[in-house]
Amino acid sequence: MSEPRERNVGRKMYPESNILVKHSWSNGSESEDEVAGENGLLNENEISPSHHRATITDHLTYNVTFAEEKMRRKLKFFFMNPIEKWQAKRRFPYKFAVQVIKIILVTVQLCLFAHRNYMHVNYAWDNRLAFSHLFLKEWDTLREVPAYPPATGPMAIYTQDDFYSTIDYALDGYYNVSNAIGSYSYITEDNSVVPVVLCLYQYKEGIVFGFNESYVFDKEIVETCLNITYNFYNEFNASKNLLSEQKISVNFSALVSAHLKFSLKTINLRAAGPMTPPDCYKFDVNIEFDNRDFDGQMLLSLDAEPKRLQCKGDVRYITNSRIESILRTLLNLLVIFICSLSLSLCSRAIYRAQLLKFETISFFKKTYGKILSFEGRLEFLNFWYLMIIVNDLLIIFGSAMKEQIEQKQYNSDYWNLCSIFLGTGNLFVWFGVLRYLGFFKTYNVVILTLKKAAPKLARFLLCAILIYAGFTFCGWLILGPYHIKFRSLATTSECLFSIINGDDMFATFTITSFKSTMLWWYFRIYLYTFISLFIYVILSLFISVIMDAYDTIKIYYRDGFPKNDLQTFIAACTDEASSGLYKDDSDRSDLTELLDRFCCCRKRIFYGSFSESNTEFTTKPEQTCEGAICI
Template sequence: MEGISSSPEEHTASEGEEARKITRESPSPGNHVDQGFPQATSSANISQLEEKMRRKLQFFFMNPIEKWHAKRKFPYKFIIQLIKIVLVTFQLCLFAHNRYNHVNYTEDNRVSFSHLFLLGWDSTREINAYPPGAGPLAVYKLDEFYNALDYAYAGYYNLSNAIGPYSYNDENNNPPPPVFCQFNYKRGIINGFNESYEFNAEIVSSCVNFTKSEGLFSSQKFIKELNLEVDFASLVRAELMFSIKTINFRAAGPITPPDCFRFDVAVVFDNEDHDGQMSLSLEAEPYKLACKGDKEYVTDNKIDQILRSILNILVILICSMSLMLCSRAIYRAQLLKELTVQFFRQAYDKELSLDGRLEFLNVWYIMIIVNDILIIMGSAIKEQIERNQFTNDQWNVCSLFLGTGNLLVWFGVLRYLGFFKTYNVVILTLKKAAPKIFRFSICALLLYAGFTFCGWLILGPYHMKFRSLATTSECLFSLINGDDMFATFSVMSKKSHLLWWFSRIYLYSFISLYIYVVLSLFISVIMDAYDTIKQYYKEGFPKSDLHTFMGAPSCDDVSSGLYRTQSSSSLNATMNSLFCCNFYRSAYSKIDGGGSSLNLL
């Protein structure tokens, strides 16, 4: 092989002149042009060009271990990914622990407020059970509505009786008056006896302070004294609002201070349906406050905040480096693709196939870029949360970014397992089955959508699992996996015998179709792809024109130092003399300097 046996210095001296004498001739047998390619349009010098192009492409598609043996170049992007996995996972574990304590604390306070301010609340409503152990908390009579207001009012002004360390939203701990607001239709008069009404859909609001009074407070009497009234025919929603401050000592530890919060509490009466049932609920929105604690406390050195800030900054720096390196790798891969396309066009007078072009698009890099962006955004929000720069609750937004980013980071580990044959079977099977699964899923989803809309429409009013489109879809998906089948059958109301019998036919047909037919076909599609991959391992994988041109480097070639020669410089000189296009000339020159480390990840 001339391109390999000759020294790089001899190549550089002769290539520039010989490349200008290129004519369309058939390559000699020693030129290593694989079968299936058109005859090359070059002289003997093209043989050298082919070998150098082949060598560069072989190196591009090597894994990090092979590249280390080939050029002794340190796989820095691979090491960055390993460091990123450790730091990001450690960061997530700390944040998950703190977020659980925060969410659990705010939810426990909401339950405490419900006991203090909601008339009729009991502990059975604190557990999300299926089927529910109790009906909705609601008021049905005028007296119940005003009694609920009086109960919340009494609980607010008797806050000292609560076990929790609650205080009023006032510097002197004096109770500011709670605010009662009504949201009514602008005009809403109903005369049911003669089927007449007056209606204006515009919603107007009016608010009044429930000031503290001597003796027993009566909300109904207080509202009448202000020449106001509650018109239940036009009432859409009513709210009693007030704020409560508290301090969480549980967060305090060797290096962590207590947390201070303000809860904006709202007792909500929802009458939007106007069906005689006004639901009663409580909302409590937490806002973090700056604490004024003991100055001699150990938290004065701010050790915990410094350590967490260092971790956040390290994660942001590592992810930024990973983002830049992977973006550069994708850019250089596209430059190399354009160079390869131009080489095939000039040397073989043919276009590189679509499969060959797609080989240069590394989906793993794209996934890494996405998770880097998510983790950087999540870490920035986390740092602001820990520095108390957010007054409102941003924990959910931060957890969404960090959780999704960490999920993709761990998915990326599959790339490195793919370097081993045993583990690569799973990845190749999913890749092979993906197009068939996509086409199969479209057909299955059409059937699923039909059953979903049908069940929602027909069974919704009579079955609690079909009351909305979302719950209908969740119910059907659970049935596919064999979950809670008997309860789905038994909960159906018997108010309509026709619909009861329809529900049986509907459920039996859906379960039979999806469990016995659709799932079996789905499994067979994956097993077929798995059998194909196993056959490929025995007989060889199908190759695109790109891989046919490259061939497979032998272990001796990889470790012999062949790839450590200055072949890129001579290849660059030959390509510059061969191709007249300045774009590809400049593109290759960008690849040339560091392109050999293009795919170290």
Template sequence: MENITSSPDNTCSEEDGEQKSSNNRASDNGQRFDTANTSYTALNQMEEKMRRKLQFFFMNPIEKWKAKRKFPYKFVVQVIKIVLVTFQLCLFAHNRYNHVNYTWDNRISFSHLFLLGWDSTREINAYPPGAGPLAIYKQDEFYNTLDFAYAGYLNLSNAIGPYSYNNEDNKRVDPVFCQYNYKQGIIYGFNESYIFNSEIVETCVNFTSSENELFSSEMYLKNSGIDIQFAALVRAKLMFSVNTINFRAAGPITPPDCYRFDVELIFDNEDHDGQMSLILDAEPYKLTCKGDTEYVTDNKIDQVLRSILNVLVILICSISLALCSRAIYRAQLLKELTVHFFRHNYNKELSVDGRLEFLNIWYIMIIINDILIIMGSAIKEQIERNQFTNDQWNVCSLFLGTGNLLVWFGVLRYLGFFKTYNVVILTLKKAAPKIFRFLICALLLYAGFTFCGWLILGPYHMKFRSLATTSECLFSLINGDDMFATFSIMSKKSPMLWWFSRIYLYSFISLYIYVVLSLFISVIMDAYDTIKQYYKDGFPKSDLQQFIGEANYEEVSSGLYRTQSSSSLNAVMNSLFCCNFYRSAYSKIGGGTSSHNLL
């Protein structure tokens, strides 16, 4: 009986074990299903947060303002910078024009005072030139020119200009005459022989004479032991300095400017062709004026105001430089995170076009113009404090001018937010690769014509005398400028080359005006038609743009982007990815809503 009675108990216990095992398996399956469901939900959440993050990154400042209500300080900084640097450029351009015009007018005055044979017709840059180069051809003319310059220097008080000698008590400082000769240079033309040593030797002497003595440079040089051999003479100079004061710039807050002009009378005989060119050069140097006790406005108001403006420009450009550099750095961090996201979730690499979306060319251009303007403003401050040389005017204008050019180019970025203006930018962007390839072929043809014209027509045509003037002439012909003059100026000394010049000019003009320019315009028009078609049918999208999609106006204005999206995305990424580099990288650009600055 016990065995019989125990049998049902064993059966029941076996059935209970099977039931428990079945329940355990069901429980495990449910747990795995819940885990998979949770993982799937987390991945969907991560994808949505990543998409929202990228959508916000590629918004323009207006959309970002609607999405996060964050003050667009980068945009405001750029607006302030445009106003300040433009105002600074206007002031500097006005001062530079006055400086260059003043120094040029003084150079003309010195030419009349110290250059024998100078004529007012040489003061106008006419084309073609109304007179040949100023030169001397006889030995007597050489010494007469020196005597005329020295006499003009002695009678400096007779000049209309407020000129004085470079001495505190206005006593005359002796001019310096220097000659540069070949160490040996003797020519025996009757039997075609010579003695020559190419080493150049410099010899200098001061021109000194009493006030009532009639000065003769030829006799003075001979008495000084200097015998000028014109066959060996390479170059000669007569040098002296003149001080002057400019009242024109003076005003209620601006004191007069004081200058020293280092005048050089140059005799250029390097070609040894029987024609010695005569050139006058006057290098200006701004001096610190000692002022006058009667001048009541001897304060530094003008200098202080200009210094404040320079400091403000340097400060605002430094802020712009820091903000744009940070934006580019954060964009690269987000790019690396996006690349890792695509690789982990879609098992694919982000395309090159998608990677280039994170490189903002506008920010790079802003960084370049910030650097240029900072350097130009620093040089400008030195100029206005009289701590400069004359070349710094040109260097400063180069930095400030190029920087302002790029600043105003940057305005196109904000116009690009509007469809009407964005067509021009997109057309240039679309046509740029084709234009670049087209220009390579066109420049090869242009280079061939340039070198050919320079070699063959250079000795007979004034527009082809150098490689630079040849290129300028051909470029002018492409634009239809001065065609008849180019044909008519050609010399007829060589009939063969005269006919060649006709064939050369006709072929170049026909090829570039009727063929190359037409093709160039067609390339741009083709890109323009393509952009218009894109506006109708939609723009092609990269894999990144397809993933991002488009945020509609309701989502942007709903406040959805003002949530803790970055922190939640950071938590999800940390829970799924095991890469500390990308987690730390994203924490730098995530880290809460406060780090979502307008890019």
């Protein structure tokens, strides 16, 4: 007779029933199921089938309920603000800390760059005015301050002699630049005079016979350039004779434009400070003669493009510029680092949110047999994080460009592009502060009102823009030739937008040069209709849409906000953040896990074996130190 095999005992405890079912298997000839309850061990045959089925049903129901509560608690924790997450799991709000540090660093960086940018632009503008006085004949100081309406007309020449005399005046000022108050020098290392370049752009053929209304014309433009040296200019002492000697004829009937180009160097001593050395610049001066309209006047303008150069310095000027350069570089690197950290954290948060969204969709489909609504899925897309990612990218690019500018590694002017990156990024950074103010009910009203009103405002503005576009095109076409504010499509739109805000209405009515009585009346009717429609109707409706959204938000605060299916599901979880139910070892951060592994031992609960004579189970702490030094 063979020995019976040793029995393997398996135990199953059904929650909420205090019943332990013990399954045992012998050598295969017999099967015994014993049930241990509060009064001891009972044979499974003594339990009725209905009671057994009820026990299994309770067990399955418990599993579903437990899964729902776990999912609710997980979602509720996900949508908590940083303060509530700290209360729930003592998790340090590092994303919030990074944003605070970023605001401080970015704002300091912007203030320093704004000061230097102002000095750069203002210095370039002042030098442009100085060049206008030195190289433009009959330059008037009234043109230096932009005024509206303009006090003077465009600077122009009207005779051929004025054309040549203007060139002579510019050449004379360039070759005698040492007489200027400004410290201007030629661009060569030995300060020798560099030739001036005169370029003429003319139609290949352009002869006009006005007396019999005939012409000879070829639209191809021919470029002719001439280097005018100092000795060559002194020899002839007049540009007209100089051009004649070079057999270059100027046909004013075919002359499209002309350019007189030269460059000068200078040093900005004003930029010098306790830790900043002077800045060195090269100005590319271009005097343009514009005759493209062929209307009897040749417009005259001067442009000076600044380019920063590497200064060689002076041993007699003691400066701590190296310290200043190191501090600015350190600030730029800190900003790039903190923005890169913010970018990675927000990108990771968006990625984890999408993973949780797919998990929630799967849970709803398996548990309730339905698909999560679009509004519920949209809850997992945090637009604040998207805005933070955009401003991080802008600030990183702007800071890198700022570092290149301050190290003077750019030959061209990138100040404006860098300003756009840093300014727009800083704008979004301060907008992001609204997210944290939104955690408080008082400040969240503004955000919720804008969010509620946004769809209606978009539809309303679409209709208003169509009406506005009609008035803009109409005013540009009919009034453009006769009114300074309607000369172009852009100025027409700016004029109408200013009128909506009540700016300069009377001047718009009075600045007219209509010879036609019909146009005079049409202009009045046009403006009266536009003002009445937009100020009294459209603008009032625009405000009412916002006020209606504000009233709706106040009702929501009083009676409760409408909830989508996801919010309704989460609302069933009433566990407070400080209840301690959200603490879970599986949610620990990687840093905590690393410290636990290498620095200390964690006491884990060990569930001992059940006694056959008692339903209670014993626990004992177990120390696990996988290669760690136990403390």
